[in-house]
Amino acid sequence: MTYRQAKYPEPLVFELSQSEREGGFFNPEIEEIPEIPPKLRRERLNLPRLSEPEVVRHYVRLSQMNFGIESGLYPLGSCTMKYNPRACEDFSALPQVRDIHPLQDASTVQGALEILYRLERMLAEIGGVKRVCLQPAAGAHGELLGMLLVRAYFKDIGENRTEVVIPDSAHGTNFASAAMAGFRVVVIPSNSTGRVDVEALRAAVSDRTAAFMLTNPNTLGLFEHEIKEIASILHDAGALLYYDGANLNGIMGKTRPGDMGFDIVHFNLHKTFSTPHGGGGPGAGPVGVSEKLEPYLPVPIIQYDEDKDKYWLDYNRPKSIGKIRSFFGNFAVLVKAYAYLLMMGASGLKEATEVAVLNANYLKEKLRRIPGFEVRYDPEAPCKHEFVLSAEPLKRETGVTARDVAKRLLDFGFHAPTYYFPPIVPEALMIEPTETEPKEELDRFVDAMKQIAEEARRDPETLKRAPFSTSVSRIDEVRASRRPILSWKQFVRLRK
Numbered sequence: 001m002t003y004r005q006a007k008y009p010e011p012l013v014f015e016l017s018q019s020e021r022e023g024g025f026f027n028p029e030i031e032e033i034p035e036i037p038p039k040l041r042r043e044r045l046n047l048p049r050l051s052e053p054e055v056v057r058h059y060v061r062l063s064q065m066n067f068g069i070e071s072g073l074y075p076l077g078s079c080t081m082k083y084n085p086r087a088c089e090d091f092s093a094l095p096q097v098r099d100i101h102p103l104q105d106a107s108t109v110q111g112a113l114e115i116l117y118r119l120e121r122m123l124a125e126i127g128g129v130k131r132v133c134l135q136p137a138a139g140a141h142g143e144l145l146g147m148l149l150v151r152a153y154f155k156d157i158g159e160n161r162t163e164v165v166i167p168d169s170a171h172g173t174n175f176a177s178a179a180m181a182g183f184r185v186v187v188i189p190s191n192s193t194g195r196v197d198v199e200a201l202r203a204a205v206s207d208r209t210a211a212f213m214l215t216n217p218n219t220l221g222l223f224e225h226e227i228k229e230i231a232s233i234l235h236d237a238g239a240l241l242y243y244d245g246a247n248l249n250g251i252m253g254k255t256r257p258g259d260m261g262f263d264i265v266h267f268n269l270h271k272t273f274s275t276p277h278g279g280g281g282p283g284a285g286p287v288g289v290s291e292k293l294e295p296y297l298p299v300p301i302i303q304y305d306e307d308k309d310k311y312w313l314d315y316n317r318p319k320s321i322g323k324i325r326s327f328f329g330n331f332a333v334l335v336k337a338y339a340y341l342l343m344m345g346a347s348g349l350k351e352a353t354e355v356a357v358l359n360a361n362y363l364k365e366k367l368r369r370i371p372g373f374e375v376r377y378d379p380e381a382p383c384k385h386e387f388v389l390s391a392e393p394l395k396r397e398t399g400v401t402a403r404d405v406a407k408r409l410l411d412f413g414f415h416a417p418t419y420y421f422p423p424i425v426p427e428a429l430m431i432e433p434t435e436t437e438p439k440e441e442l443d444r445f446v447d448a449m450k451q452i453a454e455e456a457r458r459d460p461e462t463l464k465r466a467p468f469s470t471s472v473s474r475i476d477e478v479r480a481s482r483r484p485i486l487s488w489k490q491f492v493r494l495r496k
């Protein structure tokens with residue numbers, strides 16, 4: 001006999017299927033059910049056959065095998081895993097929002113266009129930019145759009161610029177996006193405080209430089225206070241400044257990338273603006289630009305005709321790079337972010353940033369005092385919304401690594417922090433609590449970190465086998481990213 005519990009591997013829904021089992025509760029006496037076209041019939045699609053309770057239980061069990069933001073603190077640094085308010089889900093599920101089609105004539109979807117237009121205006125205000133394209137489906141996708149805009153701009157003004165400069169602390173997607181758009185990547189080192197080395201930047205910038213990509217606060221959670229100088233180095237050389245907006249939660253309502261001198265800005269709606277992230281996605285990575293880059297934005301642009309009080313789609317943009325994604329992007333996600341912005345208001349966004357920064361500093365000050373952990377760069381300086389702890393002292397003393405600590409945290413009911421990123425910090429644990437965590441949850445986290453450091457000294461071997469309470473323990477991370485299993489058929493084939 002097998003026992004089924006959250007930890008027990010759940011079979012595939014196809015393996016649970018029983019021939020002849022029926023799902024819905026249809027009254028056979030109702031004759032009005034429309035005929036399903038033969039092409040779409042279940043037999044041809046080979047859909048699994050289960051009763052409704054079996055389906056519900058299957059998916060509930062799957063959800064219990066996972067860890068989500070609804071399960072507990074999810075301090076995944078750089079990812080801004082804040083709580084996703086249910087009200088935003090409700091708005092995006094309204095029939096007026098859900099049951100429309102992107103190919104409908106603009107005159108029949110004025111409300112939807114108004115939502116997109118207003119969202120664009122709000123993001124433009126938050127970012128300090130002229131216009132925003134809502135199409136990209138993620139931050140990385142936004143970066144690619146940004147780099148394609150850089151390319152289009154220099155082509156249009158007749159300059160051949162081939163290089164993009166990126167600091168060594170940057171997110172991996174920055175390097176990939178620049179390379180995908182055809183640029184040569186030039187990496188510059190960070191200085192001893194973990195910030196951009198301005199002299200190294202000056203030396204790297206030339207008339208070959210197309211752009212510099214930067215996030216501010218940077219991935220260490222530290223504000224680049226020399227940003228004005230950085231911006232003039234780039235602009236004096238005729239190059240552009242790209243803002244990786246993943247860390248906007250650290251400055252929202254306080255300062256704006258546009259005011260710092262950035263020409264292109266991406267927003268991660270699934271980070272800063274609270275739409276679901278990862279498996280709960282899809283995401284959205286809108287891109288804002290300053291005036292001089294506006295002509296190159298993807299089509300269509302949503303325009304508002306004040307006299308007629310009408311929204312319309314502007315495809316007549318001769319310098320546009322074309323499209324970066326079908327239609328207008330992930331519409332339902334955009335509606336969730338719009339609902340979030342309306343709920344928060346300007347003062348709410350500012351307060352979110354203040355509490356996110358306060359929570360991060362509270363954790364930083366508590367955690368760096370636990371023997372075994374330290375903050376490498378500028379430890380005394382207040383951080384913004386996140387910070388990077390190094391577990392190197394603990395490793396030297398006990399052999400227990402940052403990965404071991406991250407995995408053990410799962411047994412305490414916390415998601416693991418981001419680890420081994422950014423690569424400039426050895427044994428990095430990147431921690432971002434966000435504003436949605438109460439102090440009690442932060443204190444529980446500190447307590448867990450203390451217990452883990454003590455366990456590392458007492459019983460490192462057990463720790464190295466953690467986690468014990470999850471549906472799977474240590475996975476082969478290299479194989480998981482080198483050989484992803486993307487369909488259930490592939491899974492079944494490889495499991496044999």
Ligand SMILES: *Cc1c(COP(=O)(O)O)cnc(C)c1O
Nearest residue numbers: 078079138139140171173244246
């Ligand atoms: C998350 C992140 C990205 C990429 O965004 P996605 O939406 O995950 O594609 C880029 N830069 C930084 C600093 C990030 O944290």
